[in-house]
Amino acid sequence: MGKFVISVMEGDGIGPEIVKEGLKALEEVAKRFKHTFEYKYVYVGGCSIDRFGVPLTQETIDTILSTDALFFGSVGGPKWENLPHHLKPEAGLLGIRKALGAFANLRPAKVFRELINTSTLKKEVIEGIDLLVVRELTGGIYFGEPRGFSEDKKKAFNTMVYTNEEVRRIAKLAFDIARQRRKKLTSVDKANVLEVSQFWRNIVIEVSKDYPDVELNHMYVDNAAMQLVRNPKQFDVIVTGNIFGDILSDEASMLTGSIGMLASASVGGKVGLFEPIHGSAPDIAGLGVANPIAQIESLAMLLKYGLKLHKEAKCVEDAVALVLKMGYRTQDIATNSDKKVNTTQMGDLIAKAV
Amino acid sequence: MGKFVISVMEGDGIGPEIVKEGLKALEEVAKRFKHTFEYKYVYVGGCSIDRFGVPLTQETIDTILSTDALFFGSVGGPKWENLPHHLKPEAGLLGIRKALGAFANLRPAKVFRELINTSTLKKEVIEGIDLLVVRELTGGIYFGEPRGFSEDKKKAFNTMVYTNEEVRRIAKLAFDIARQRRKKLTSVDKANVLEVSQFWRNIVIEVSKDYPDVELNHMYVDNAAMQLVRNPKQFDVIVTGNIFGDILSDEASMLTGSIGMLASASVGGKVGLFEPIHGSAPDIAGLGVANPIAQIESLAMLLKYGLKLHKEAKCVEDAVALVLKMGYRTQDIATNSDKKVNTTQMGDLIAKAV
Ligand SMILES: CC(C)[C@H](C(=O)O)[C@@H](O)C(=O)O
Numbered sequence: 001m002g003k004f005v006i007s008v009m010e011g012d013g014i015g016p017e018i019v020k021e022g023l024k025a026l027e028e029v030a031k032r033f034k035h036t037f038e039y040k041y042v043y044v045g046g047c048s049i050d051r052f053g054v055p056l057t058q059e060t061i062d063t064i065l066s067t068d069a070l071f072f073g074s075v076g077g078p079k080w081e082n083l084p085h086h087l088k089p090e091a092g093l094l095g096i097r098k099a100l101g102a103f104a105n106l107r108p109a110k111v112f113r114e115l116i117n118t119s120t121l122k123k124e125v126i127e128g129i130d131l132l133v134v135r136e137l138t139g140g141i142y143f144g145e146p147r148g149f150s151e152d153k154k155k156a157f158n159t160m161v162y163t164n165e166e167v168r169r170i171a172k173l174a175f176d177i178a179r180q181r182r183k184k185l186t187s188v189d190k191a192n193v194l195e196v197s198q199f200w201r202n203i204v205i206e207v208s209k210d211y212p213d214v215e216l217n218h219m220y221v222d223n224a225a226m227q228l229v230r231n232p233k234q235f236d237v238i239v240t241g242n243i244f245g246d247i248l249s250d251e252a253s254m255l256t257g258s259i260g261m262l263a264s265a266s267v268g269g270k271v272g273l274f275e276p277i278h279g280s281a282p283d284i285a286g287l288g289v290a291n292p293i294a295q296i297e298s299l300a301m302l303l304k305y306g307l308k309l310h311k312e313a314k315c316v317e318d319a320v321a322l323v324l325k326m327g328y329r330t331q332d333i334a335t336n337s338d339k340k341v342n343t344t345q346m347g348d349l350i351a352k353a354v
Numbered sequence: 355m356g357k358f359v360i361s362v363m364e365g366d367g368i369g370p371e372i373v374k375e376g377l378k379a380l381e382e383v384a385k386r387f388k389h390t391f392e393y394k395y396v397y398v399g400g401c402s403i404d405r406f407g408v409p410l411t412q413e414t415i416d417t418i419l420s421t422d423a424l425f426f427g428s429v430g431g432p433k434w435e436n437l438p439h440h441l442k443p444e445a446g447l448l449g450i451r452k453a454l455g456a457f458a459n460l461r462p463a464k465v466f467r468e469l470i471n472t473s474t475l476k477k478e479v480i481e482g483i484d485l486l487v488v489r490e491l492t493g494g495i496y497f498g499e500p501r502g503f504s505e506d507k508k509k510a511f512n513t514m515v516y517t518n519e520e521v522r523r524i525a526k527l528a529f530d531i532a533r534q535r536r537k538k539l540t541s542v543d544k545a546n547v548l549e550v551s552q553f554w555r556n557i558v559i560e561v562s563k564d565y566p567d568v569e570l571n572h573m574y575v576d577n578a579a580m581q582l583v584r585n586p587k588q589f590d591v592i593v594t595g596n597i598f599g600d601i602l603s604d605e606a607s608m609l610t611g612s613i614g615m616l617a618s619a620s621v622g623g624k625v626g627l628f629e630p631i632h633g634s635a636p637d638i639a640g641l642g643v644a645n646p647i648a649q650i651e652s653l654a655m656l657l658k659y660g661l662k663l664h665k666e667a668k669c670v671e672d673a674v675a676l677v678l679k680m681g682y683r684t685q686d687i688a689t690n691s692d693k694k695v696n697t698t699q700m701g702d703l704i705a706k707a708v
Pocket residue numbers: 076090093094246546547576
């Protein structure tokens with residue numbers, strides 16, 4: 001019934017292979033729910049460097065801004081690693097996040113019941129983990145000025161900076177999400193050492209006054225890195241700055257043993273960006289063995305957060321769960337007793353299950 | 355045969371209780387190896403605030419600098435949490451690290467065989483972990499200027515900065531240590547985003563030319579946080595900046611399940627500082643139940659790195675291992691079948707074993 005335009009950014013490494021499988025599932029969603037999806041292919045990162053000489057062009061930004069959501073593969077690889085900073089693939093990713101105003105990165109860490117044994121943590125520690133890291137994505141040390149090198153090249157520096165408004169909006173968003181979940185919010189900072197963290201904490205406390213029904217606690221980032229290992233189930237929603245969120249969300253996703261399975265949504269701007277948590281895995285690119293599930297989970301997030309199609313999102317998630325239940329696995333998550341499949345087969349199975 | 359003067363900083367929370375047990379063991383070392391230890395009691399952090407109104411005085415610094423090593427409890431607690439930044443207990447800890455020029459923080463994460471089951475990770479994943487985080491301790495975002503708040507209080511900022519010399523000396527020290535171990539060094543940074551990390555990486559590569567026998571690899575900090583969970587045994591020595599080291603070393607120590615057991619050494623200056631990795635645990639202070647082992651392991655590090663008394667250090671470590679083997683445990687690490695003891699009893703047992 002709906003008509004949507006989706007920007008598709010296949011990206012580098014395994015990106016194209018797995019994005020393709022995501023679109024397969026999306027076409028099944030279209031049929032089943034009678035939607036039409038139109039695709040606009042765009043290029044960010046290495047594939048943009050190869051085409052246009054820079055990791056992100058204004059035209060790409062404009063195209064994406066004219067669509068309803070951005071379905072994103074992955075960027076980067078050894079080929080472009082020695083370029084100067086502003087020409088690296090990563091600069092394209094950071095640039096598009098900023099251009100879209102996608103200030104909130106939602107990174108759920110959940111355990112797929114069928115894969116619980118792939119985790120390095122004990123089953124009883126991770127069974128039932130359901131936590132969400134809300135990472136501030138367009139501020140902090142990633143974007144702070146001044147940055148660079150001293151003239152004599154004898155030192156280098158970056159600036160971790162937050163404005164009142166930046167902290168306030170991410171805090172609000174995190175409280176709103178916590179309210180819809182188990183009503184527990186942990187704000188992570190390093191307020192015992194950093195002024196910018198003390199500032200962060202004060203504003204989070206101010207915002208909390210509008211959310212008396214949500215329980216707020218504060219945790220230092222070093223302690224949070226420990227507590228995630230010690231007892232991850234204590235967490236519901238974690239809100240934190242850009243670099244702390246980068247570190248903690250990756251740690252959290254690894255706890256579940258399902259890193260090839262997890263997706264993230266970058267929202268808050270006009271158009272949302274939906275991508276897997278994992279990287280471009282250049283070592284296995286082109287071999288047809290990559291696990292497309294994180295990309296397909298990104299699709300579910302796109303449907304849910306980007307297009308507000310909740311039933312459709314659930315349908316995709318259920319399809320993934322079903323195929324896992326049937327015992328199908330790509331090599332990265334397979335044990336001996338599983339039915340091993342390649343990228344395309346996994347994509348076909350999930351599309352069919354949709 | 356030797357005569358040494360030790361600064362003793364009991365500190366806040368459980369500090370005094372466990373430092374006392376450390377000194378018990380040290381007195382046994384004195385008897386057994388015929389050394390004399392003289393103690394100078396000093397105050398840093400909360401206990402200094404209570405006495406002198408500030409977390410660190412020049413007199414304290416001077417006293418410590420006149421001694422051979424600093425045996426350090428822990429600082430901080432809710433009582434002082436709302437003081438302005440420069441008056442917080444943590445400012446005392448940072449101040450003394452800086453004043454001593456202790457630019458390298460060595461944080462071993464090892465597994466105590468008897469306690470392997472206390473970890474949340476599977477036994478086969480952590481069995482035999484032997485990794486050391488070398489954290490830069492007197493630079494980076496902890497000390498970078500400018501820092502503070504904008505005049506209109508609408509933003510706050512800190513600066514992550516490294517000089518050539520700072521990176522070079524910590525890199526050298528880390529390579530030297532790796533050379534004495536399994537000859538593998540992992541440098542952790544965020545060079546795909548931060549200029550200061552790119553600078554760090556370049557200098558580490560330069561320094562590596564003098565260590566062709568040590569295998570060097572580079573890892574982004576988010577990936578390192580994951581790899582520690584996925585496969586901690588891949589690491590030998592990790593070298594990284596101040597805040598990344600803070601986060602990763604805490605994560606690493608929690609993997610072992612032995613956080614109440616691990617110590618750290620801050621070296622590189624004239625006088626070294628030796629302290630447990632854990633905090634001041636104000637919630638159990640004064641109850642006599644705290645685990646003194648991390649403090650006693652700090653003593654072992656003091657003997658080894660501070661006084662170069664290797665046999666004596668080994669003797670303390672063996673004493674701890676023996677008492678654990680005999681089945682004695684403080685409550686934090688006890689299971690039902692263990693012989694439960696309190697702080698003093700544990701200290702007595704270890705002193706006796708020395
Ligand atoms: C590729 C890199 C710039 C990026 C980041 O640090 O934000 C990635 O690690 C992520 O978390 O999405």
